[in-house]
Amino acid sequence: MMTYASKAVVKEVEDVCARQETTLDLLDRGITGISEFPFSRLSMLTRVNFANNKLTEVPASIDSLRNLEFLNLFNNSISVLPTSLNSLTKLSYLNVACNKLTELPRGFGSCPALEIFDCSSNKITKLPNNMNYMNSIRALYLSDNEIEEIPEGLALRDNKLKEIVPALGSCANLRELYLQGNMLRVLPVELGNCDRLADKTNGIFKLIGNPLIEELLDMYLKGVPALIALLKSPAYATVLENFRYVLGGFCLVVGFVLFA
Numbered sequence: 500m501m502t503y504a505s506k507a508v509v510k511e512v513e514d515v516c517a518r519q520e521t522t523l524d525l526l527d528r529g530i531t532g533i534s535e536f537p538f539s540r541l542s543m544l545t546r547v548n549f550a551n552n553k554l555t556e557v558p559a560s561i562d563s564l565r566n567l568e569f570l571n572l573f574n575n576s577i578s579v580l581p582t583s584l585n586s587l588t589k590l591s592y593l594n595v596a597c598n599k600l601t602e603l604p605r606g607f608g609s610c611p612a613l614e615i616f617d618c619s620s621n622k623i624t625k626l627p628n629n630m631n632y633m634n635s636i637r638a639l640y641l642s643d644n645e646i647e648e649i650p651e652g653l654a655l656r657d658n659k660l661k662e663i664v665p666a667l668g669s670c671a672n673l674r675e676l677y678l679q680g681n682m683l684r685v686l687p688v689e690l691g692n693c694d695r696l697a698d699k700t701n702g703i704f705k706l707i708g709n710p711l712i713e714e715l716l717d718m719y720l721k722g723v724p725a726l727i728a729l730l731k732s733p734a735y736a737t738v739l740e741n742f743r744y745v746l747g748g749f750c751l752v753v754g755f756v757l758f759a
Contacts, residue, residue, distance in 0.1 A: 504530045527551040538563040562586040580604045665689040680708040691730030697723045
């Protein structure tokens with residue numbers, strides 16, 4: 500059997516298995532492969548860190564880690580993620596930033612518990628349509644990719660969103676945006692660039708159930724076209740600036756964060 504990790508690393512994995520520990524931390528160990536790891540005997544793991552190694556793939560057998568909540572694959576050379584990741588029903592944190600991914604696995608949006616997903620600094624060109632159903636997501640990091648298109652709809656209803664960052668306004672093809680039942684008070688002016696949301700035939704923009712400031716609520720009740728027009732106006736830019744000043748400049752933009 501080909502060995503991808505040093506004897507010391509293999510022994511460390513065996514020791515974790517023998518002691519039934521819940522954390523496996525193999526940060527920066529020069530590992531080139533993990534297919535030989537006994538994942539079927541590591542199902543007790545809740546946290547795994549493979550950051551800063553030389554991995555080129557993730558074996559499908561990783562779905563044996565059925566209790567996994569935290570998986571860090573930052574800064575490797577991974578080009579493909581297995582569809583078996585979708586079986587990790589408790590996974591809430593996944594970091595695959597700084598790899599060589601060109602796409603996300605089919606069905607990726609079905610990860611039911613995923614809250615934080617960092618896929619920045621890869622070569623992703625598009626997002627799978629079913630990412631709309633990632634209802635538990637709180638933060639999605641996609642900066643420094645090669646994204647040419649996103650799904651035409653984003654469903655983020657019934658979460659605890661307090662802010663939509665300006666980068667969403669660059670998604671010109673967005674025609675369905677579901678934000679109802681969150682904690683939004685303001686919207687970025689850049690969202691005014693998403694003209695398709697105001698299309699009376701195909702556009703959908705839902706905001707009911709948010710504590711919107713009066714200026715936004717009044718326009719929203721008049722219709723989405725009126726709301727989009729407000730977002731484009733210099734008057735709203737002034738309103739937003741004053742609102743942020745009162746709150747001490749609470750907005751923070753990091754890379755291409757769609758929502759946080």
